Amino acid sequence: MFLNSKIVVYDDIGKVHYISSNRVKRINIKIQLFKGVIVKVPIYNSFKKAEYFVLSKKLWIIKGLKLIKKKEILSEFQHKNNPITDEKIYNKIIKRTYELADKYNFEFGKLTIRNQKTRWGSCSNKNNINLNKKLVHLPDNLIDYVILHELTHTIEKNHSPKFWKKLDYYVKNSKMVNKKLNQYPII
Helix, strand or coil: CEEEEEEEEECCCEEEEEEEECCCCCCEEEEECCCEEEEEEECCCCHHHHHHHHHHCHHHHHHHHHHHHHHHHHHHHHHHHCCCCHHHHHHHHHHHHHHHHHHHCCCCCCEEEECCCCCCEEECCCCCEEEEHHHHHCCHHHHHHHHHHHHHCCCCCCCCHHHHHHHHHHCCCHHHHHHHHCCCCCC
């Protein structure tokens, strides 16, 4: 629960939103897309202590803000120049999922397309596949990666070395591809 908050503007960093919370045990800093710098402060700490902490992490924050700005620009460009349509969802996600499942002999339950805020996809214990409709903004090789990642979960339910080895069979250098995927924000 949030108890108190304040905003401080710094010359080098810009606006920082401090929030007092009884849910955090330590002062923590998050840099979020389109929200900026958010600092959660335990109720037993003062905002003054949190401000000193923020200033001690100034270089890290500036670096993070530059990265976030690039992601915000990329995200805005993707949404303006590549609107999501039913046709794109069908061709790039639904049809492609069935093609890859057939090609590699995967079996899965239901396929659901959602508008998710935090995940590109998931696979349930019943082998139901959920995919984010925002996948249409990604390059085709990353769409295939997400689909194959979730299809591989129908065989291996976790992210163990065994899972990554199986995924590497379908997607070469899957961990490297995963790093490329993480460069794209889900917005």
